[in-house]
Amino acid sequence: MEDTLHDHAVIPRTDDEKDKVLKRLRRIEGQVRGIQKMVEEDRYCVDILIQISAIQSALKNVGYEVTERHMKHCVTDAIDKGEGDDSIEELMAVLKQFSK
Amino acid sequence: MEDTLHDHAVIPRTDDEKDKVLKRLRRIEGQVRGIQKMVEEDRYCVDILIQISAIQSALKNVGYEVTERHMKHCVTDAIDKGEGDDSIEELMAVLKQFSK
Amino acid sequence: MEDTLHDHAVIPRTDDEKDKVLKRLRRIEGQVRGIQKMVEEDRYCVDILIQISAIQSALKNVGYEVTERHMKHCVTDAIDKGEGDDSIEELMAVLKQFSK
Amino acid sequence: MEDTLHDHAVIPRTDDEKDKVLKRLRRIEGQVRGIQKMVEEDRYCVDILIQISAIQSALKNVGYEVTERHMKHCVTDAIDKGEGDDSIEELMAVLKQFSK
Numbered sequence: 514m515e516d517t518l519h520d521h522a523v524i525p526r527t528d529d530e531k532d533k534v535l536k537r538l539r540r541i542e543g544q545v546r547g548i549q550k551m552v553e554e555d556r557y558c559v560d561i562l563i564q565i566s567a568i569q570s571a572l573k574n575v576g577y578e579v580t581e582r583h584m585k586h587c588v589t590d591a592i593d594k595g596e597g598d599d600s601i602e603e604l605m606a607v608l609k610q611f612s613k
Numbered sequence: 614m615e616d617t618l619h620d621h622a623v624i625p626r627t628d629d630e631k632d633k634v635l636k637r638l639r640r641i642e643g644q645v646r647g648i649q650k651m652v653e654e655d656r657y658c659v660d661i662l663i664q665i666s667a668i669q670s671a672l673k674n675v676g677y678e679v680t681e682r683h684m685k686h687c688v689t690d691a692i693d694k695g696e697g698d699d700s701i702e703e704l705m706a707v708l709k710q711f712s713k
Numbered sequence: 714m715e716d717t718l719h720d721h722a723v724i725p726r727t728d729d730e731k732d733k734v735l736k737r738l739r740r741i742e743g744q745v746r747g748i749q750k751m752v753e754e755d756r757y758c759v760d761i762l763i764q765i766s767a768i769q770s771a772l773k774n775v776g777y778e779v780t781e782r783h784m785k786h787c788v789t790d791a792i793d794k795g796e797g798d799d800s801i802e803e804l805m806a807v808l809k810q811f812s813k
Numbered sequence: 814m815e816d817t818l819h820d821h822a823v824i825p826r827t828d829d830e831k832d833k834v835l836k837r838l839r840r841i842e843g844q845v846r847g848i849q850k851m852v853e854e855d856r857y858c859v860d861i862l863i864q865i866s867a868i869q870s871a872l873k874n875v876g877y878e879v880t881e882r883h884m885k886h887c888v889t890d891a892i893d894k895g896e897g898d899d900s901i902e903e904l905m906a907v908l909k910q911f912s913k
Contacts, residue, residue, distance in 0.1 A: 519657040534652050542645045549638045555626050557619040558683035562707045565676045576665045583658035584901045592892045601884045607662045612912050613813050684801045692792045701784045712812050713913050719857040738849045745842045752834050755826050757819040758883035762907045765876045776865045783858035807862045
């Protein structure tokens with residue numbers, strides 16, 4: 514991770530913004546524990562797959578949230594400073610990894 | 614979930630099989646908590662996205678594992694009993710949801 | 714491609730089955746030409762992306778169709794002959810490539 | 814498509830840019846025709862799936878190319894004019910559709 518452009522969000526997240534994302538991530542953590550329980554109880558594979566797919570979906574939504582905020586703050590800030598291309602190329606690299 | 618074909622794995626998972634999946638799921642749970650910490654510390658969006666993408670990838674691998682075992686046991690068993698089509702259609706439905 | 718298990722569909726496709734898939738593929742071919750026209754006319758990027766995404770979706774549906782038929786015929790046939798595992802592993806490999 | 818922000822690329826594509834994308838799209842068109850031939854010849858399902866997956870991958874790359882150019886030109890231009898948020902939200906909507 515040492516080669517990304519910053520260590521912290523360029524425009525700090527507000528407490529509200531953090532809370533919203535944290536709430537979603539805690540819910541996802543609970544869903545992952547839920548699947549562990551399903552495996553322990555030897556539940557039907559398809560039911561487990563449905564739950565994995567629900568987590569994928571929830572994670573994707575967190576990813577979209579983070580991406581949109583990133584564009585509206587960090588990338589916008591970079592463009593305002595005339596350094597947009599580096600920031601856009603960095604984002605493209607992570608989007609490509611994402612959709613793999 | 615009430616409309617899947619079974620409640621439990623048709624051929625019970627061995628302890629080894631359970632352990633292998635559980636180990637992966639606990640690691641994923643830890644990764645989700647790691648992202649929560651990154652959000653609390655207001656870490657850079659792109660670093661957070663890279664971590665989300667790593668979890669997506671790990672979850673996908675668990676999904677593949679579960680799918681392959683499902684085909685080799687539950688679907689195979691259904692085909693042996695002449696009830697393959699229902700089992701295959703059920704699997705297709707979840708694969709479609711998965712790749713969304 | 715030389716290392717897949719067969720050269721031809723194990724249970725030959727009927728003319729009806731072929732027609733159905735060919736109709737979809739011709740439609741997709743037309744959509745790809747449509748995007749070429751949009752690029753020539755210098756149309757708005759987002760409109761082009763929407764069209765690319767429509768083709769992705771159409772191709773995915775052809776892929777599902779082919780996968781389902783493959784499971785109901787070739788994989789089922791392999792399982793009946795006691796050679797299911799090779800066929801399932803071959804399918805898993807292509808599903809992994811697919812969801813990349 | 815009537816509700817996207819523009820009809821044409823905000824900064825017109827150069828002939829070079831058009832040629833590069835068109836070349837890729839023509840190649841993809843050829844690949845789609847190649848799959849039609851495979852279906853007509855009743856080729857093995859897995860070989861067809863591998864080819865579909867190759868087209869998906871090629872289309873995704875065109876999508877990335879178009880997205881990156883869009884960010885570097887249209888979105889950057891919108892941000893410079895203080896209208897970045899609309900442009901970013903429009904892009905996010907299409908990215909979400911894309912990764913479905």
